[in-house]
Amino acid sequence: MDTSLKFLYLNEEDMINAGVKNMDKCILTMEDMFMLLHKEDYRMGGENANEHGIRVSFPKESDVEGMPIHKPDYRFMAMPAYLGGRFKMFGIKSYGSNPDNAQKGLPRSILMMSLMDATTGAPLAYMSANILSAMRTGATSGVGAKHLSVKNPKVVSIIGPGTMSKYTLYSFITAQPSIEVVRIKGRSKRGIDNFISYCKKNFPTIKEYIVCNDVQEVCKDADIVFYGTTNAAKYEENPTVKKEWLKKGALVIAASALLVDTEFLSDKDVKLISDNYKMYDGWGSGQPLPTQKNVSTLLGMGFYDAVTEGKIPREAITDMGEILTGEKSGRDSEEQIILYAVGGMPIEDVAWGYDCYMNAINNNIGTELKVWDKTEL
Structure with a gap:
């Protein structure tokens, strides 16, 4: 039995080649997502399964040296979700947002998306998600x-x-x-x-x-x-x-x-x-x-x-x-x-992330990375 574990890494260029900027298809994917949402074939965070995400908040003032201080649009979040239907996929979008990033030549928010098998939890893909998030x-x-x-x-x-x-x-x-x-x-x-x-x-x-x-x-x-x-x-x-x-x-x-x-x-x-x-x-x-x-x-x-x-x-x-x-x-x-x-x-990110991932698989796009050949555990 092959117990090796690998996942696909997709950088921003890979994502573009995988069709992340295809708005026609993205709109159709969001329609699929909305219908599954209405049918309740989804889960997001929290007990009510409808949380936008989990946010790390920072204090307005602090005596701790180096502690970040709260300001508008300064946040770090994880956005987990499961989406069923044709997707049957679990995913987590994570991002950090800082309005001062522009001074460093960076976007205000920097985002990444993880896709995981909804049965085993095994990682399937890790992808650049700034364009993905803007598109969805x-x-x-x-x-x-x-x-x-x-x-x-x-x-x-x-x-x-x-x-x-x-x-x-x-x-x-x-x-x-x-x-x-x-x-x-x-x-x-x-x-x-x-x-x-x-x-x-x-x-x-x-x-x-x-x-x-x-x-x-x-x-x-x-x-x-x-x-x-x-x-x-x-x-x-x-x-x-x-x-x-x-x-x-x-x-x-x-x-x-x-x-x-x-x-x-x-x-x-x-x-x-x-x-x-x-x-x-x-x-x-x-x-x-x-x-x-x-x-x-x-x-x-x-x-x-x-x-x-x-x-x-x-x-x-x-x-x-x-x-x-x-x-x-x-x-x-x-x-x-x-x-x-x-x-x-986050179910929007799972939906469009999944479709981009499948395009990458079908067109041999991205870099396969190894988690293990055989786990030590």
Whole structure:
């Protein structure tokens, strides 16, 4: 009996060669993931199996020499998950995030993904995951653009033109090729210029870029509005959106901080869609309200607060998996405003990581590394 153990290492170049940047396929993979999520053929961390991940927190001050000190977007996390269906795979995405990384020529977050046999726990692959993570985040929003936007959308608004927004715009254009105008609100001219330069190089079908001075202005005339900002230093400084800023039929997608008042959420002309409401419900359980301020600034936590405070019924929120399985409708009219909350889940990483891994296996990509020929234990 061969008891040797090996796994496949995929560096960033390997991942690109294995198709990690294929947005068409990534969107389809995220659809598969959402349907398995709805069928409950998955597990994430925590007793409720819906945890985003496990975070190592640092103190705001410390007498311990060398102890890292808390600041926005400085975090280290492990994100474990199992996904069934055609995947039947366990995985862990790990990452460290430090906003000061840019001073060292590094991305703010550096991510790696491990895949393991869900029966034995044996390692199968260890892969560079920065692009993988950006792709699955973009594709999750792209599923929304595909199923929730008005017919033939033309104008997209981007609030926070960073890396996440680049890949999200990629998903929007893939899902809705009719898009031709991009409106932008950013915090710095350098960031905006970098975003436009990147998009002109990679998305030649875009005809016009419009830089706006404030969030209200950028939302104007947009068919799809995407919020992709990092957390503000003060809670009150995080972005918001109001119904009167939006055109009829607008789709608002938030994959980061977005504060929305309950009057907007309870408006009969507004539909609320979540990637996975159970995740926000699990985060909020036992926590002081409002959880958007005390737990997470994600839009999904705003949904949870409105439900918990009795402002809207739980039934007012539709999960994406319910739409994809045909159990509930997506857009009900071309004039309906839709808010789609995206929080990020490790089952997304397992799904896209698995498909990239299989492409690598089938095309002889990557480096095989040995764990042991025969274990000493």
